[in-house]
Structure formats: C-alpha cells, structure tokens
Amino acid sequence: QSALTQPASVSGSPGQSITISCTGTSSDVGGYNYVSWYQQHPGKAPKLMIYEVSNRPSGVSNRFSGSKSGNTASLTISGLQAEDEADYYCSSYTSSSTLGVFGGGTKLTVL
C-alpha cells in the first residue's frame, strides 16, 4: 500500500503555531476516522500524540490538536517549544490492509 503524503520538513519559531498535513485517499484518511499522529525524538520510540483524528491521550499537551478535511488530516502544534523538535508521523486505517499505512514523516525544526 502507498504511504500517506507528508511534507518532509516544517519549521517555526518558539511560540508560533505550525501545521503538518497528511494526505491520503478515500480508502484511508478520507474514509475512516482512524488517523493517528506520532512524535519521535532521535533514538527514541514513537509516542502517540493524537488518535481517532482529534483525540489526545492522557498526558499529551493541549498544544497538540488534530483535524481532518476530506482526504487530508492535519496536526497543529501551537505555542511551539524547543522540545517539540522531532519527527512526526501520521498513520491511518486503510481498506486495503488491516495493518494500516504510515506517512513518510515530517521533521519539525524549532528555530
């Protein structure tokens, strides 16, 4: 199955807001409300930040929010902080595989 499309990199200054997009098709992102977002710092395991499009797990800052429009999901981080600098991956349920599909990842740089 094809990976979801994410920008390779985004950047922002401390305090600013950024949005990372995740584009799929009607067979994955657009067809199901099972989009998740993961944060990964270098050398560390991924961490769940958003699930089911817009739900935040307990303990995740409310500066992180998720949304979806059509075949594109988005992760928005407000009030950027230095510790937000990491790689971010989206994932979606897909009709073509029970395993799901990941995006290629986006490197967030906090300037």
Added chain:
Amino acid sequence: EVQLLESGGGLVQPGGSLRLSCAASGFTFSSYAMSWVRQAPGKGLEWVSAISGSGGSTYYADSVKGRFTISRDNSKNTLYLQMNSLRAEDTAVYYCAKVILLRAAAGTGVDYWGQGTLVTVSS
C-alpha cells in the same frame, strides 16, 4: 503502567533466522491486538505484522509475507516475531506496539510502544 519490552535482536547473516520477543505488562494482554513496526536506519516507520488478541488472526506486510511469522502466548503475556530468510533490507529497529482500541484492528492505531530492538542483517 503499560510496559512493552522487546528482546532477541542482533546481527544475523543473510538467509538466517531470528526470533524477537515482546514481554507485555500493565494491561489485559489477551484483549488487545498487537503489532510489530520497524524502522530502517534513517527511514520512516513501516507496519510489519499484527495479530488479534486471541491469536486467531494474523496479518503481514507484503515485504515479509511468507518469511515472518507472528504469534503470541497469552498465558505468558508475550508477543513473538519469527523472522526467517532474512535479507539486508530487513535491517531495522523493530518495535512491538499495543493497539489502542479493545478488540480493534492494528490499523486503527497503536498507543504504547516498546523501546525497540535492532536487527542487523549482514555478512
């Protein structure tokens, strides 16, 4: 507290075999599907395999189908990945992960990840 602890990684020659284990604690293991996700050096995440809570249903990425076998022992709260006919392109950190939703498919998302175990396939 949910904990997932992988083991079994290492250096193996092309064509060789390796078995990964993932010891789980802090949740009702048999009620949740589990997944293996891998990450090649400097690359993104890739779903490898998943198994239902009962172990009765298994799923594989095309890249590993016929070579890898996922299984679980609910009496030991342990997930396994038997990897045979290993190739250089299987070199990666392998993570086990717990599916978020009770009795849901792996593609619906995972919430807890192990620390990962490195598998290196090289002569």
